Amino acid sequence: MSAFTPGEITAIALSLKVAVVAAVVSLPFGVACGWLLARREFPGKALFDAVLLLPLVMPPVVTGYVLLIMFGNQGVIGAWLREYLGVQFAFRWTGAALACAIMGFPLMVRAIRLSIEATDRRLEAAAATLGAAPWRVFFTITLPLAWPGLVAGAVLAFAKALGEFGATITFVSNIPGQTQTLSAAIYGLLQVPGAEAGIWRLTAVAFVISLLALLLSEWLVRRQRVRNEH
Amino acid sequence: MLSLDIELRRGDYRRQVRIEDAARVVALVGPSGAGKTSVLNAIAGLLRPWAGRIAIDGRVLFDSQAGIDLPAHRRRIGYVFQDARLFPHLDVRANLRYGRHGGGEEARFSFDDIVALLGIEGLLARRPRHLSGGEAQRVAIGRALLAQPAILLLDEPLSALDRARREELIPYLQRVRDEIRLPMLYVSHREDEVRRIADAVHTMDL
Secondary structure, three states: OOOOOHHHHHHHHHHHHHHHHHHHHHHHHHHHHHHHHHHOOOOOHHHHHHHHHHHHHOOHHHHHHHHHHHHOOOOHHHHHHHHHOOOOOOOOHHHHHHHHHHHHHHHHHHHHHHHHHHOOHHHHHHHHHOOOOHHHHHHHHHHHHOHHHHHHHHHHHHHHHHHOOHHHHHHHOOOOOOOOOHHHHHHHHHOOOOOHHHHHHHHHHHHHHHHHHHHHHHHHHHHHHHHHHO | OEEEEEEEEEOOEEEEEEEEEOOOEEEEEOOOOOOHHHHHHHHHOOOOOOEEEEEEOOEEEEEOOOOEEOOHHHOOEEEEOOOOOOOOOOOHHHHHOOOOOOOOOOOOOOHHHHHHHHOOHHHOOOOHHHOOHHHHHHHHHHHHHHOOOOEEEEEOOOOOOOHHHHHHHHHHHHHHHHHOOOOEEEEEOOHHHHHHHOOEEEEOOO
16 A cells, blocks of 8 residues: 555656756756856846846746746747647646746756856867867866756756745646646645645655755766766 | 967057067067967967957968958967866866867877877876876877967966976977977076077067
8 A cells, every 4th residue: 555645646746747847948948048147248138137037036926927928828928839839838737847947947047157157268268279169168168067057956946846836826726637746735735624644745755855856966966076086 | 480460458558569480489488467478369369469460371360450360269279378277077088189170181190199209198097187287288288289280389388387397398398399390389487498498589578
């Protein structure tokens, strides 16, 4: 007999899927934005930076509502995506992943930007004098040296996605098996009298997953550092 | 042959530099702050001169009037920095193989020859952080040469070393000069070093 009810297992699996997809899919965008902010000057950079940070400071409900307006079935982008690409976000797990990715994005970009800023530009210059075009410098020098920041950024995004609640529930509601993540499931159980055991089980799971994610990122960063130095 | 006539400007700093020399190894000497490194950076394409023209063996790298400004990675420059600047995440072998100016042309310097010339056979599997200052500079010279450059720029390659290490590295520089017939621009502020390595001296004052 399993220690969890089928509904709980569904919520846990869905949470992991949403968090992993949110972190992995937003990583390339996070790297691109982090690199732009760290290495390029362009008009409107301050505004660009501020817009990226918005999800961190806005009430999550507002972010969720904006997503609903834009990516809902009647939304400007949502309707188009549904019509031409067959991708639907509203009331689907993909919508939960989108909301989580948006909410975690400022944290991810910040970690990546800092690590790219910390990589030695003189090494990039040396690579250029050796005949490496800018894209090769980026992939062979900048990216490997900024690796710890990428890992940290992805883990932060994953952790944020796991804990995301406000924007997700506003955007895609709380549908078991579709959009009911761990946090939403705990919230749902809190509305039911006598569900303390379930709440405790899910809380313990959230605790363990978060801890494992942090340990994993620490291990990845340390392994890369050891590789770089020996 | 190096032909350079540029004006450098930064804030209040303004300087006209003109070097036209057929000698193979030209030393650029002068006190620190005279802008010697800026001249090397301008040749390498890491710093854009205010105006002027830079050509090597008739190949124009920069010409403000003609609107020519080749990016650093197309200039075929071998640059040995004061601080070596080896890539910390790559071993010595991968550092040496990083450069790729050669393109379709036949490589002028082969890997084995350069490694033997600089005496770095035993270091190939090491990471840069496990090299002494002198070893790191030898690897940096090898890396620059294996990029098959048209000119070798050396920015005080001995200044980070103590006296014993300097004496150890000078013979390697002389071998590079004698066995590899490549134009070299050598920046230094030490007269003895210059006398032992360069054919001609160009002085930059403050």
